[in-house]
Every structure is written in C-alpha cells, then in structure tokens.
Amino acid sequence: MEKLEVLKKFNSYNNNTLMETLEIEFVDIGDDFLVAKMPVNSRVHQPYGILHGGATAALAETVGSSASMFFLKTNDKIVKGIELSINHLKSKREGVVYATARPIHRGRTTHLWEVKVTDEEENLISICKLTNIILDKK
Template sequence: MTKYTPEDLNKLGVGALPGLIGIDFTSVTPELLQARTPVRPELLAPNGYLHAGTVVSIADTLCGYGTIINLPEGSTGFTTIELKSNFLGTAREGAVLCEARPVHRGRTTQVWDADVTNEDTGRKIATFRCTQMVLWPKP
C-alpha cells in the first residue's frame, strides 16, 4: 500500500468531479477517510435542499479513494459494481462531513461504508455502501 496524504487526494480531484464539488480531505488512513464539503447553491436541488446526487458523489469519492489506497500489489485499478444509499436528512447551508471505512478488503472485491453528516447539527444525512471489483492485468 502506498502512503497517501489528504493533500495527495485533494490533488487527484482537481479538474474532476471531486474538485468541482469541493471535497476537501482532512484525514486519510487505510482504515478511515474523512472529508468536508461546503454546501453551495450549485450543489442544491431546485427545491433548495442538498441534491441526492451530491451526497452520493461525496460518499462514492471517499469510498473510491479508499479503494485506491488499499489496492493489492499488482492490481491495475478497480471499478464500482454496486452502490446503495439511504437518505435520512439534508442540509441547505454550512458543510457536510463524510467518513468512509472498509468493510472488506479482498483480492477481488472491496466493500466500503460511508456516512455523510450535517456539520452544524451532527445529524446523519445518508448512509452509503459500495462494492468495488479489483482489476488485474490480463494473463
């Protein structure tokens, strides 16, 4: 496993969706990734609440980056094969926090859980689970 810092992961997102959303990694270990994302008007649905797609993108980014830093030696990458979210709340302003943890880190799949919370209230906005398939070079 290669050692990554929050700054390394923030740089990965520049010019891509994580950077556009404004995901700011604050802590990174193979067992836990944490990030903060300010809520801005561009991230809201037309009804004025945080867009579900924004929440999924934040959680998926943390889980995906967690997979990157936990890829087995010799693998070439990964692809998402399943994801699920349950929405429990929302935010209209302030910021949201996200934490992602591995449930399973195998040679062929990884399973990750993430929770997104409202920074101001501490209430959970969503819980998220995804399964990643580890990719290997063709023989």
C-alpha cells in the first residue's frame, strides 16, 4: 500500500474518537517510524493556557499504538497500550506538536516504542515510552 493511502486509512480511523476531538492527524510514515500532529490551542490547554500533559499523552499513545498496528501487517491481531511513561520537558501555548514513534522492541507479543513530541521548530516538548500488548482478535 502506498504511503499516502496508508495515512488516509489511518486518519479515517479517527472519526468519532478522541483523536478527532483532539484533531490528531497522521502525516508521515516510513520503514521504522510513524508521525502524527496535533494543533495546540485552547481545546488542548490546561488552566494556565499551555498544552495539557494528558493531551500530549493521548497523542503519544495514539501514534505508538497505531505504529504497532501498521508494522504488524496483519488483520488478525489487536493492539492495546499497557504502559505509558511520559516526561514533559517544555511547555507550548500555540502552534502544532508532532509525535514520532520509533520502535525500541517489536516482539511477537509486546512492542516498546519511543515517542518524541516536538514543535514546529523541532524543540523537544515531551519524550515518552509506550508498551503495547499484541493480542489475537476475537
């Protein structure tokens, strides 16, 4: 499947979900990475007018879980996030953040991803580790 087709397919899964609410959009994919972006505005702010850590965590888990699904290249499995660790390093008031998931480990039953969240100027906003479990579809 062509890169643009894959991104279009992934973005279609966002309808009527938290990802649609947060305006998360998949924008790039490669041999060992997946990238999604999210606008930073009042919809994702915490009371101090900066990006909410929970919105950042949702972005990170979205891109890491989706990367697991894509790289499995099968329809008989499902992916569930079982642990997310995130460090917020810099605040962001407006603009866009990008989450890039890269594999640390892709085993038969677990995947571990590093997800870096950066802004338009490639400043590191947050760094995350996501563990997914791979289960048989029932």
